[in-house]
Amino acid sequence: MILTTKEALILLAAIAVATFSTRALPFLLFPPHKKTPAFVQYLGKMLPYATIGMLVVYCLKDVSLWSGSHGVPEAIAMLAITLVHLWKHNILLSVGGGTLFYMFLVQAVF
Amino acid sequence: MKRKALKAAFIHTVPVMMGYLFLGMAFGILLSTKGYGVIWAFIMSLFIYAGSGQFVAITLLTSPFDIIGAVFITLMVNLRHLFYGLSLLEPFKRAGKKKYYMMFTLTDETYSLLCSTKPPKGVDEGWFYFFIGFLDHCYWIGSCVLGNLLRTAVPFNSKGIDFVMTALFLVIFIDQWKDSKTHIPQFIGVGASLLCLVIFGASRFLLPAMVLILLLSATCRKRLEAKFQ
Numbered sequence: 584m585i586l587t588t589k590e591a592l593i594l595l596a597a598i599a600v601a602t603f604s605t606r607a608l609p610f611l612l613f614p615p616h617k618k619t620p621a622f623v624q625y626l627g628k629m630l631p632y633a634t635i636g637m638l639v640v641y642c643l644k645d646v647s648l649w650s651g652s653h654g655v656p657e658a659i660a661m662l663a664i665t666l667v668h669l670w671k672h673n674i675l676l677s678v679g680g681g682t683l684f685y686m687f688l689v690q691a692v693f
Numbered sequence: 694m695k696r697k698a699l700k701a702a703f704i705h706t707v708p709v710m711m712g713y714l715f716l717g718m719a720f721g722i723l724l725s726t727k728g729y730g731v732i733w734a735f736i737m738s739l740f741i742y743a744g745s746g747q748f749v750a751i752t753l754l755t756s757p758f759d760i761i762g763a764v765f766i767t768l769m770v771n772l773r774h775l776f777y778g779l780s781l782l783e784p785f786k787r788a789g790k791k792k793y794y795m796m797f798t799l800t801d802e803t804y805s806l807l808c809s810t811k812p813p814k815g816v817d818e819g820w821f822y823f824f825i826g827f828l829d830h831c832y833w834i835g836s837c838v839l840g841n842l843l844r845t846a847v848p849f850n851s852k853g854i855d856f857v858m859t860a861l862f863l864v865i866f867i868d869q870w871k872d873s874k875t876h877i878p879q880f881i882g883v884g885a886s887l888l889c890l891v892i893f894g895a896s897r898f899l900l901p902a903m904v905l906i907l908l909l910s911a912t913c914r915k916r917l918e919a920k921f922q
Contacts, residue, residue: 590758598750599740601764605771607796609778610785619779625914627776628921629878633906634769635866636882642859644895664860668867675715681860686853
């Protein structure tokens, strides 16, 4: 743990409030029968796609291409997950199996 | 009246229980490997109650204290929720004071249940929807706590388990890719993030990446809006 207990609690409280506000805001901002601004509607359709792309990069941010295992286990595991997911369409299998496969790679192979 | 609504709600929530059991336990295990015990798993699942959001929160807990960055990324990750409420305005209005808790429980899974199920005849709509949210919340808390306890009881070599988060977002990314007519948003998300990662480095790229994504989204609005119709 690199944060103190107090820091961690403050951080979690902020995350909880931010999460709740995204869920509650439409009920406050957009009462029934009032039209949502077009730009807001557009962002709502478009940003979820961009955000998940950003989160994939975020998860890989500490992978170094120039040292250690050069990102090879990550690349292999991601390729395997993509193939298995396109083939079986089973989230449990893709996420669970993919993680175990990656753990095997970094513990036993690389 | 309440008992009838609880019973009717329970049947519909069983698939969510299965999904949460897996994802919640993965969260609990990962949290435990970062040195945060069962109390933390309980607090987070009780008060935050978000799948992707809580996984990101683990990373934030293990990075230098940065509250503004934390709020920003949480808002971005949960932005889709802004639009969940829109289709539920009327039924929630009819639910009275319960609606505040119901808003809190609007996760992806709960939302899709509320949109796809109608209360059976003779069952109160408000309580039916309330219990769907409540049961899902209970499953989530139970799963997160269970995963955390399991890791403490059965220690194993957890090296590489962080990858569960990468795998999760990658799978969501693939599903989104398949069902979207245009891939420009995905290119914007990945491209802007990679660019900022190279320029600003791993510990500081997120905020500029989010700003760049918003700017690019605004720039491409005319082209993209037509495709989303």
